[in-house]
Amino acid sequence: MTRTVALLLAGLVLALPASLLAGRVWIDPFDPTTAHAATILLELRLPRALLALVVGAGLGAAGAAMQGYLRNPLADPGLFGIAPSAALGAVLSFWLGIAAGWTLPLLALAGAAGAMALLSLISGRASESAGGGVALFTLAGMMIASLSGALMSLAISLSPTPFAMSEIVTWLMGALADRSWREVWIAAPLTLAGIGVLALAGRSLDALTLGEAAARSLGVEPRRLQALMIAGVGLTVGASVAVAGIIGFVGLIVPHLVRPLTDRRPSSLLLPSALAGALLLLLADVVCRVLPLAGGELRLGIALSLVGAPFFLHLLLRMRRGMA
Amino acid sequence: MMLEARDLRLAGRLDSVSAAFRPGEVTAICGPNGAGKSSLLAALAGLLAPDAGAVLLDGAPLAALPPRERARAIGYLPQSAEVAWDVSVETLVTLGRIPWGGGAPGEGQAAIDAALAAMDLDELRHRPVSRLSGGERARALMARVLATGPRWLLADAPLASLDLAHAAALIARFRDQARAGAGVVLVLHDLAAAMNHADRVLVLDRGQLAADGPPQQALAQEVIARVWGVGARWLGEPGGMALALTS
Numbered sequence: 411m412t413r414t415v416a417l418l419l420a421g422l423v424l425a426l427p428a429s430l431l432a433g434r435v436w437i438d439p440f441d442p443t444t445a446h447a448a449t450i451l452l453e454l455r456l457p458r459a460l461l462a463l464v465v466g467a468g469l470g471a472a473g474a475a476m477q478g479y480l481r482n483p484l485a486d487p488g489l490f491g492i493a494p495s496a497a498l499g500a501v502l503s504f505w506l507g508i509a510a511g512w513t514l515p516l517l518a519l520a521g522a523a524g525a526m527a528l529l530s531l532i533s534g535r536a537s538e539s540a541g542g543g544v545a546l547f548t549l550a551g552m553m554i555a556s557l558s559g560a561l562m563s564l565a566i567s568l569s570p571t572p573f574a575m576s577e578i579v580t581w582l583m584g585a586l587a588d589r590s591w592r593e594v595w596i597a598a599p600l601t602l603a604g605i606g607v608l609a610l611a612g613r614s615l616d617a618l619t620l621g622e623a624a625a626r627s628l629g630v631e632p633r634r635l636q637a638l639m640i641a642g643v644g645l646t647v648g649a650s651v652a653v654a655g656i657i658g659f660v661g662l663i664v665p666h667l668v669r670p671l672t673d674r675r676p677s678s679l680l681l682p683s684a685l686a687g688a689l690l691l692l693l694a695d696v697v698c699r700v701l702p703l704a705g706g707e708l709r710l711g712i713a714l715s716l717v718g719a720p721f722f723l724h725l726l727l728r729m730r731r732g733m734a
Numbered sequence: 735m736m737l738e739a740r741d742l743r744l745a746g747r748l749d750s751v752s753a754a755f756r757p758g759e760v761t762a763i764c765g766p767n768g769a770g771k772s773s774l775l776a777a778l779a780g781l782l783a784p785d786a787g788a789v790l791l792d793g794a795p796l797a798a799l800p801p802r803e804r805a806r807a808i809g810y811l812p813q814s815a816e817v818a819w820d821v822s823v824e825t826l827v828t829l830g831r832i833p834w835g836g837g838a839p840g841e842g843q844a845a846i847d848a849a850l851a852a853m854d855l856d857e858l859r860h861r862p863v864s865r866l867s868g869g870e871r872a873r874a875l876m877a878r879v880l881a882t883g884p885r886w887l888l889a890d891a892p893l894a895s896l897d898l899a900h901a902a903a904l905i906a907r908f909r910d911q912a913r914a915g916a917g918v919v920l921v922l923h924d925l926a927a928a929m930n931h932a933d934r935v936l937v938l939d940r941g942q943l944a945a946d947g948p949p950q951q952a953l954a955q956e957v958i959a960r961v962w963g964v965g966a967r968w969l970g971e972p973g974g975m976a977l978a979l980t981s
Contacts, residue, residue, distance in 0.1 A: 617829060620816065623781055
């Protein structure tokens, strides 16, 4: 496992500087005459690259924790309904015409916090009824997701101007274009805190490998674990949606790619998944930036779903053969 | 060093069950389907809060014990052989160290090695659980419980999916653990296994204690007729008895 971590770290160390040079304007490090090179590097590409690392790390770690919690390789951090709730907050800021500066990410974080509060309320009740805790809790999360989705559609269909509607739809696709240091300052501390909280849940997630009853017999407290999961997934996913919109499939794919390289315990998957998520998003964002596309650049969320959907299908087919 | 159920009640499942368990003994819990065997075992393990009554460990209420301390004292082997991720046997057994703050490779290695050895798993240590046979998987899950080093071993139908030889081997391991001083409580469907290998048998019937005593007495033919509703006769010598249905 330590070798996996070292390899991923090496990959990041190589990919990060390289990613800064690629884009609409290619920067030749040995030719200092490129116009505005310093501005492009420091004000555009560096925050964007760091944001890719932060968002990717958060989604990767949240996905690994989620799969451990649900004991299911098909689980995704979106299942708790935190991403759609955060998106709902962001959509509201467009709807109200105040989506500038800090308000969009802050409203999105408020949406995520709302979903977290609702989940905590439900989890208190869910764990009172013996057994069925995880399943009931997850169903509740999916209901929150569907409710937020419906409210989001409502907001879009009632949007005050066609311009606002197109802004909303574009934003929902998820991207890292035109982000600044502000987004980095919002997402980085929250994501790091979230990953830290998920790491605290590591042992309990390991115990869940044996099923809920055996995990409890090993001293796992379901309420504490639920609280850690809500906080950890809420912070990481909420922060990522607030600064980048909805970026799917990272949380699903990354733990899968990494799992065979570890001893397969959920806790030993967390750090490698965070690193691999960071690397995946960094590379995907570079691809989006350099792909020639009429009318702008490919949206990161679309690009990842284009790759992610076939991967998901492949996974399902493999599981049917009992190999996953 | 006692584990005691005092007047346990659980709506629809247990009705005023009292029993004290002693270390060094193998106690079998028997009864027809739905009699409340698994509920009693889960309550003894502290996993199921009774509506009334209490489980006492060394005279103190089990429910008041911090979960981690309870987990160190009482090992519980659930009926399901679920292992969600395809970990190696050694990693699986390592999970048994979680109540001691371990659970990462290298921690509590002596206890892990001892548990692997006790279950004859040394050669399978690095094999993924998906490539184990049913009997090997049962042994690996058992080793996970032993790695904790609990004073009490509670197992729910541990022989259910095992063939004759593996069941006999596993029950011998339980006897070894009892001989070493652990208290062993097993839910058993196989009445002959209970008759031949348990020191004591509890018979549950519709949530109530129908018999409690040495196997010869608790599993006497008239008890079987009354609780299971079938005529049956014991054949053979003590230690190697078989049950023949007569009606």
